[in-house]
Amino acid sequence: MKNILLAGILLAFLVPVTSGARTLEVDIHGLTCAFCVDSLERAFRKIESVRDIKISLEHKKLRLVTEGDLPDDATIRQTILDAGFTPVRITVLPNAATD
Amino acid sequence: MGLRSLVALPVDKGGSVLRLTLESADEAATDVLIANLAYGIGARQTLLLGLPYRVDPGGDDRSGDGSLLYRHIAWQRDSFAGTRRLGLLVGALASSQSDDNPAAQIGAVYTWFENRNEFDADLVFQAGSGDRPDAARYDLSWQYRLHPERYPEWGLSREWHGVIELNGRWRDGEDVLHQATVGLQWVHPRAVLEGGFARDISNGSEELLLLSTRFHF
Numbered sequence: 001m002k003n004i005l006l007a008g009i010l011l012a013f014l015v016p017v018t019s020g021a022r023t024l025e026v027d028i029h030g031l032t033c034a035f036c037v038d039s040l041e042r043a044f045r046k047i048e049s050v051r052d053i054k055i056s057l058e059h060k061k062l063r064l065v066t067e068g069d070l071p072d073d074a075t076i077r078q079t080i081l082d083a084g085f086t087p088v089r090i091t092v093l094p095n096a097a098t099d
Numbered sequence: 100m101g102l103r104s105l106v107a108l109p110v111d112k113g114g115s116v117l118r119l120t121l122e123s124a125d126e127a128a129t130d131v132l133i134a135n136l137a138y139g140i141g142a143r144q145t146l147l148l149g150l151p152y153r154v155d156p157g158g159d160d161r162s163g164d165g166s167l168l169y170r171h172i173a174w175q176r177d178s179f180a181g182t183r184r185l186g187l188l189v190g191a192l193a194s195s196q197s198d199d200n201p202a203a204q205i206g207a208v209y210t211w212f213e214n215r216n217e218f219d220a221d222l223v224f225q226a227g228s229g230d231r232p233d234a235a236r237y238d239l240s241w242q243y244r245l246h247p248e249r250y251p252e253w254g255l256s257r258e259w260h261g262v263i264e265l266n267g268r269w270r271d272g273e274d275v276l277h278q279a280t281v282g283l284q285w286v287h288p289r290a291v292l293e294g295g296f297a298r299d300i301s302n303g304s305e306e307l308l309l310l311s312t313r314f315h316f
Contacts, residue, residue: 030177032212033244034255038288038315039111058250060179082112084142086177 021051022070026062027088028080031055039083047071047079100219101240102282102295102309103266105147106170106188106208107219110139120311121154126304130155131163143172147190162195168204168223181212192225200229215244217260232271240264242284258286262295277301282309289315 031037037055040062044053052065062080064071071079073090080087100108110116118135136148147170151163168190175184188206206223218241225234246259264280282295290313297307 029179030175030182032181032217034258034286034288035109035291035315037255039109039114041288042114043111054253055255056250056253057255058252063253082142084109084111084139 022066022068023093024064024066024070024076025091025093026064026076026080027091028060028062028085029088030085031057031060033057036083036085040080040085043079043083047075100217101238101242101264102262102280102284102293102311103264103278103297104219104221104236104238104240105135105137105149106168106186106206106221106223107210107240108137108145108147109210110137110145112139112142114139114315116313116315118311118313120309123308123310125306125308128156129153143175145170145186160196164192164194164199164202166190166192166204168206170208178213180214181217183209183211185209188221188223200227200231202227202231202234215248217242227271234268234270236269237267238264239266255288258284260284260286262293264295264297266297274301278305278307280307280309 037057040055041053044050044064049066049068049071050064051067054063055061070092076090077087105118108116116137120133122131122133131151132154133149133151138146140146147168149166153161153163168188170186170188172184172186175182186208188204188208190204192202192204194201202225204223204225206221208219208221211218220239222237223235227233240262242260242262244258245261247256250256262280262282262284266278266280267275269275277300278297279300280295280297282293284291284293293311295309297309299305
């Protein structure tokens, strides 16, 4: 009984870590105007795990917050290329950095 | 993208842009509504459709020449500050009037975009069949982002762009008609409202008022 209780407590701590939000940022070249932002948002909204999308025209960055697994690099790069832009670098952020 | 030509418009794969433009000519006393639709087949392949319709004066033969263009982005270089790209255009021009002959269209469009400045240049040649005369058009457009001076860290603010253009229209057997256009664009992520004033600088007689709206979906 004691073991089951301990396992339950351990699981309660682990679940938020394994299924929580993940964040990544992508540096993008070719972002020029508000229409570009809309194109990217519409493209990334189609990816199921994406929960939140932020775009910075000032820093030419895309920030994705996902629920669970991050989309793989190839999917991210192809989505950006299909929207008409050039992906430069993908950085997975520690979640504390996005607050 | 400028006021007088749609061919420089960037369209994403699967994306569409609808533009409705009202051109009101002072001396000719005509109002023409031009409907344009652009569809992104791929990131570098776009279909561009255009159909003018004379609103005023009424009567028969209100529909003008329908235009279909395929644009292929043959070269593109993106940078942090902007982009440069060259597109090739090929298509056809067909009239709704059965006695008018169609024309083949071929051309090119170049875009240079850096920070607050965008420059677009396009040239389209129309080779007429039968008794339709050959024709051509060019558009040189400079757009400057008036507001905001700097974008916010994340997200968007509404944008205001000033536009200055030099446009030319030619038909075989006639002189080139050059026009100067000035205008203003209000840019929202999903829609653009724009207006301008064009003046014939070849003989100074014709003036055009332009009102246009674009929807991105």
